[in-house]
Amino acid sequence: MILNDDLLLRYSRHILLPDVGVAGQMRISDASVLVVGAGGLGCPVALYLGAAGVGRLLLADGDIVDMTNLQRQIGHATAAIGENKADSLARSVRAINPEIDVQPIREALTDAALDDAIAAVDLVVDASDNFATRHAINRACVQLGKPLVSGAAIGFSGQLAVFDSRRVGSPCYHCLFPDHVDEPELRCAEAGVFAPLVGVIGAMQAMEALKYLAQAGEPLIGKLLLWDGLRSEVRMMKVPRDPACPVCGQAALQAG
Numbered sequence: 001m002i003l004n005d006d007l008l009l010r011y012s013r014h015i016l017l018p019d020v021g022v023a024g025q026m027r028i029s030d031a032s033v034l035v036v037g038a039g040g041l042g043c044p045v046a047l048y049l050g051a052a053g054v055g056r057l058l059l060a061d062g063d064i065v066d067m068t069n070l071q072r073q074i075g076h077a078t079a080a081i082g083e084n085k086a087d088s089l090a091r092s093v094r095a096i097n098p099e100i101d102v103q104p105i106r107e108a109l110t111d112a113a114l115d116d117a118i119a120a121v122d123l124v125v126d127a128s129d130n131f132a133t134r135h136a137i138n139r140a141c142v143q144l145g146k147p148l149v150s151g152a153a154i155g156f157s158g159q160l161a162v163f164d165s166r167r168v169g170s171p172c173y174h175c176l177f178p179d180h181v182d183e184p185e186l187r188c189a190e191a192g193v194f195a196p197l198v199g200v201i202g203a204m205q206a207m208e209a210l211k212y213l214a215q216a217g218e219p220l221i222g223k224l225l226l227w228d229g230l231r232s233e234v235r236m237m238k239v240p241r242d243p244a245c246p247v248c249g250q251a252a253l254q255a256g
């Protein structure tokens with residue numbers, strides 16, 4: 001990737017940052033990222049990653065835009081009602097940055113299609129809205145050795161974590177949330193969600209993804225950030241790797 005004069009200008013405020021510079025921006029521009037989900041979290045994630053120049057963005061969602069999405073899913077315009085969310089978001093990202101490659105994937109990725117998409121990128125952002133998808137993404141990321149930026153948001157509160165099973169001591173999503181735990185799943189459709197909450201958490205996911213790609217600062221590995229928007233409070237929990245984890249534990253990896 002060569003940064004020509006136009007690109008040097010477009011990304012100049014990144015390049016000015018000592019922690020990014022030309023080298024960091026080139027890493028961002030050379031990178032490919034899969035964003036699973038083009039809803040409340042996926043919109044700000046994709047808009048920031050696209051604006052910041054991630055070279056190749058895969059945006060996956062099988063849902064269509066409806067009226068109830070528009071209050072918070074800022075990548076979709078009213079005119080996009082009835083359109084696939086991945087298509088609608090890809091168009092919004094391209095309008096901001098026509099210099100990058102944006103590929104919509106018009107389905108809820110599962111099984112082999114999920115593995116193929118994850119294998120094709122450098123980093124995965126989980127912007128999905130259900131446990132089954134989160135666990136499927138986590139398993140594929142561990143097996144394929146890809147870093148995963150995970151976020152979730154409901155009501156007024158959200159959480160954020162980064163996982164990279166190639167790093168000693170990094171837990172995986174399953175270490176944190178064992179999937180045999182049978183908790184009732186809260187959905188935005190039933191519980192409601194405050195509009196800018198998904199922007200806060202999605203922007204933090206984009207922040208972690210871009211830091212990771214640029215190799216700037218310290219990634220949020222081994223910790224879970226909990227954001228309480230009603231009280232404007234942030235808590236940080238340490239999350240160790242579970243040696244007996246069936247996804248990332250030694251036995252699981254040897255069997256795999």
Ligand SMILES: [Zn+2]
Nearest residue numbers: 172175245248
């Ligand atoms: Zn694990």
